[in-house]
Amino acid sequence: MKPLPANRPDLWSQQQRACTLRVSRAELERLLGPALVHDAGDGLGPRYRWGFQFDCGLEVMIDLPRQSTSSREAVLWMEHLEVEHALAHLGLSTNRVLWRADMQNPLPLEGWAVVRQADADNRFDMCVLSIRAHAECLARLMEEARAYAQSYDVERRGTPPRVAPRRAPEYFAESIAS
Structure with missing residues (x-):
């Protein structure tokens, strides 16, 4: 797993909210290392952020509000809604999931x-x-x-991928027409 660059402007535009997790900052730092503190001036306040790309190509980002309580709700962002795949890479179980995007809109x-x-x-x-x-x-x-x-x-x-219908050879089509 390698960290995603924090200054990549198109990173968040490609991602969608996949799920909300109940997890503490201490646990995320133990699993993923230190977080970046981010305050984009978007009115949501300062947040802790992690972003990774795994060897298989899956990119995930975790966004955790920076508050004083010990247990919080973190948001997991990714391009494809592959919650089980992301949780397996992150070392978290599905019992940490509070909300999933694919529960409301089945895949x-x-x-x-x-x-x-x-x-x-x-x-x-x-x-x-x-x-x-x-x-x-x-x-x-x-x-x-x-x-x-x-x-x-x-x-x-x-459904299997569509295959273009096979065309008959020209000489065969001409013999049928006559």
Whole structure:
């Protein structure tokens, strides 16, 4: 994971609010390192910010209001709504999620499914991501975290990509017309 440049102006324009997390600044600093203190003069007040790009290409940003209480609500921003993938990279569990954007607007079921297979041959779709490399990365992260009696695979879901219809050769079309 490498930090995102703090002075990149288009960074926030590409991101969307993915979820709200209940997490303290101390815990985020333990997991992610020191934060940048940011006050853009946007009326929201000073905030702590973290931004990272992971090896798979996923970019995430975390925005935490700078207040005096010990436990706060942080906002996770990303371009693609891949909450499970981001949480796996950040080392946070889904029980920290207070609100998710994909709960109000369900994501389409087209893309790449991360499938869990238990030892009793039970198979479950964990989530469907739009980018294959991100789904493969999440499957790898889940496999490493749970090394017992479960495996994770990536499979295509939804409608297959459209293929242009095959055209008949010119000589064949002429013989049919006559």
